[in-house]
Every structure is written in C-alpha cells, then in structure tokens.
Amino acid sequence: MAQLKSFVRPGLIIYLVVISGFLFLPRIVSTFNLILFQYGITFAIVALGFNLLLGYTGLLSFGHGAYFAAGAYGVAMTAKYFPDLFSLEILIPIALLISFLISAIFGFVCVRHTKIFFAILALALSMLLYALLFKFYHLTGGSDGLYVKIPMLFGHTFANMRRPQFLSGFYHYFLVGMFFAAYIVMKCIVNSPFGKALQAIRDNEVRAELIGIRVRRYRLYAFIISGMYSGLGGALWGFVNGHVTPDVSHWIFSGELVYMTLLGGFGVFAGPVVGALIFNFLKLYAMGSTEYWMFIIGATLIIIVLVLPGGVAGGLARLASRIKQPSDKGAA
C-alpha cells in the first residue's frame, strides 16, 4: 500500500485529466469505439463493487452476474410492464432496489461460508436466477431476452433519436457522471471505518471477531453493496446494449467479471476499472481477429495469473515505485 501512495500522490491532476478525457471522448473517438468504451465503463462500475468483495473483504464470488442481471432485467421488465415509468430517474432506483433484494437473499445464504464453498454457492445461486430467467419465457422473454428502448429523463423524451445518437450525446455524460459518483462513493466506503473493518476481516477473521467486529454481518453488508454496484452497472449496460438476455446471469459471465478485476489488479483501488476497460477491447479485438477468441482470452488469463499476479495496475504501481526509488532496486 505504501508503494501505491507514492504512485497516486499527484492524484488530483490525474483525476482531472481522466475526467476531462472521458467528457471529451465523443469528440475524439469514433462512435464505434465510444460505445465500446461505454460498455467498458458500465463493467467498470460492476468491477468497483466486485472488488469491495474480492480485494477488500477477501471473498471470491463466481456469481456476480446474477446481480448484474437483476439490474438489467429490472430495467427491461419495467419497460415491458410499466411503460409509464420508463424514465432514468425512476429506473436507476428500481434497478438498485431489485439488486438489493436479490443480493440480500442470496448473500444471506452465501456469507455463512468462505473460500471455495462461498464461490460455488454464489455460482449455484446465480445459475438459479439464470434458470428462472430462461424458463419463464412469457415473463422474461426466455433465451430471446427483452428489448430495452431509449429511456426518458424528467419528462424529457429522446424518442426521436437513434440509439448511437442518444449514446454519444446525453447518455455519455450521464454514464460518466454515474461512474464518477460510484467511484467516489466506493472510495469513501473503502476508507471509512466500515471499509477498514472489512479489511481486518480479510486479513485475520479470528482477530477481527475478537475485537468485536460482527464478521458475518459485515460480510453480508459488503456482499449487498457489491451486489448493488453490479445492479447499477447492469442497468446502465442495458441501455447501452439495448437488449438483455439470460446469459448475463450465467456463471461464464460472472467469470469474466472476475477476469476483469484480476486483469486490472485487485490490490489497487482503481485496478478493476482499468481491467474492465482493457478487457472489453481485448475481447472485441480477439473476437474480430480469430474464430478461436476464447483461446486467446484464456491464454491471456493464464499468462497474467502466472506472470503478473498484481494485474496491470499492480504492475504499473510497482514499476512507478521502482522508478521513484532506484535505491530499492539496488538493495534487492
């Protein structure tokens, strides 16, 4: 963590550069790359929440696709059954509420366990949701999924716009705003006493319990918060994609979320964000260049795990600390 601080010290400048970069993006890159970036930023929100569980609480979930699906389907089903409510300021709270409910129920079962058992259980429960979304086709559209139309905002309608126009216009700024709000809130959570308690649980469960932290309850809170982040990401993703299918609740998708987090590095706060952005480009270009894209993605994952366990951001942080303190390198 000490290395990290030395890397982020000129933090404010970096944040300003990143924010303005994100805001000016529609003018710089093509619509195609912009939409790809928007997919990345929705996953980045999910990965931020995911990392609260993996990096800060020490629980690896292979089922976060379920809460993503909860948010995405929350939006899509509202569109289908309550067309009057189809407005962003209502939809986002709905998505948060639904993902809160589902992650509270699933989390209650999961947090009784840790390690492998926790991972399998989270996986199995997400497959439960998958099975329900898949089988109740008259409600959820089954494997065809549901269409998500362009939403309104405070009575203002964008119905005359086509989706790319909507995405590169208003929605892009909305997305960037939501992302930074989520980022700042997560930063506060991590640095709050609650966040410190989670880290204490991760580092030593027995000791944490002895100083009076209610381990299981805190794990459940962390689970719910990260589930809601997934739901928020899922809802925002639904508008970008325009279409939701049960696949987002399948455990393979959850595995991709884990992949993103690790690719960026879960030891660094901003790591998962970097990972989510890179992963999207990696996957798309692998899919575009070869039929065997899963081979490339899988091989990349294995190489990262073997060679660069800190992920991209972890590697950068280490590099930066080496450049700053060359004496360390000489000593080592």
Add this chain to the structure above:
Amino acid sequence: MWPIYILNGLYFAAFIFLISLGLNIILGVMGLLNLAHGSLYAIGAFMAAWTITRLAEGASIFILLPALLTGTALAALFGLFMEYFLIRPMYKRALEYQLLITFGALMLFEDVIKMIWGGEAIYASTPFVLLGRVNILGNPYPAYFLLVMLLALVVGVLIWLFMAKTRIGVMLRAISLDREMATAMGLKINRLGTFSFVLGAALAGFSGALVVPTTPALLGFGMEPLILAFIVVVMGGLGSLKGALIGSLVVGQTRSLGIAFFPEIELAVMFLIAAAILVAKPEGLFGR
C-alpha cells in the same frame, strides 16, 4: 410410468455421480475446484464419439470398449498436462488464482475441442441403438441406460475399494484429512496430487465417453453437467464420496421427476433443495 421416472432418475444420478466423483476427489485431495472439469468431460465425449464414428461399420456393441478407453485416456492426458503446466505452479498461491487458472483452462479447452473436432455436432448413437430396448413392467426402456447405471455402480465400488483398501488410497485420504500432518509424515504430496488430478480427469473423460452414445457431442457439452456436479458437491459436502453418491441420487431423481411434472422450474427446485440443505446444515450432508 412411475418405474420409468425412477429409472430415468437413477440414470441421471449414475452419470452425474461419475462426474462429481472426479470433481470431488480433486477437491478433497488438492483443495482445488476444477472449473475445467466439464471441459475434460467434453473431451472424453468427443474422443469417444470420434472413435465410434470411425469404427461404426458392421460393428457390435464392443466398439464401446475402445471408445471408453480412448475417451478416458485422452481426458487423463489433458488432465496430466493441465496439472503439470498450470496447477503445479499454483500450489502455494491464493485461492483466487487457482480458480482463475482453471477458468482460463476451461476457455482454452473449449477452443481446443473446436480446433480438433470442428464446430459441428458428432452423432455416435451406434452402441445405444445396438443394445435396443428391454421390457420393464410393460414399458420399453433403453438397455443402454441400464448399462450406464451398471458401469457407474462398478466404477463407484472400485473407487471405494481403492480409497479404503489400497496403500495409495489411504495416503490420498490422509492428505484430504490433514494436509500438513500428511506432509510431516513424509507423503509425497505433489506426486499424489498429480495422481489424484489425473484420476479425476480420467473419471470425467470416462463419464463423457459413456454418455455420448445417448446424446450428440456439441460445443459447450460439459457446461450443464458441470453445474449439476457443483450442486451435488455442495449438497453432499466437499470431498465426501458418500455425499457425492447421495447428492447425485437426489439431483437425479429431482431432475427426472422435474422433467415429468414441473419442467419449467426443474432446475430451480434443484437449487432450492440444495439451498435448503445448506441453510440447515452449512457444511453439506456429509461434509466435515
């Protein structure tokens, strides 16, 4: 129709038992959840299906033998490579990395299958057709399903004998009971770990080879059985062979009755049973 439902349930149980047996041995001895287990199962299935289509002309039921052998052997070989190159460097690493490396292996294997056998389905129903049907209480029933149950029973008994009576079996159980103490007693943990991983992979390949005459080999063949095996492992308890048996019986019967009576929520009911067991008994039916 009741006897048929029960028999179907037993058939599902038999093949899920074989898969979860391999998964459970690896989990018990190495403490590793192998997400690529379904892919090893698919490799066994594809290899067996390929063998059957090569030998199909004028064949008798005995073409099942080379099919089972090649399927098992290829899956075991893949298991050996996977253990040696991917799992072994991970022994000392945290759980997240171990799980992720098997997830990477899953993606690799799915595309390796596509590279070797192409993206198309392979139909290998010759043994299934050759065995024909038998009459059970007035209902015709495929004899091949009975053969699967029989073989699963034989393999189950053999594994139990192996674990209970042989020297290596006792050493494997010692490792799964107390890894540190077993190391201190001088057991060669790495070599036994490799052995158990290859054994698990071979069991996965065997069950794939056994099942493939009843259903065409497709891409993504191992995904659904893997999930069922996870449910079995969760229900029965990590690393418990008895748990795997009981768990697969529950899952098999639920599935059979579910398909007959409540097809829409069949999978959901199965998960609910698993969740109910876990809330009542968090370590699973026979977990430690």
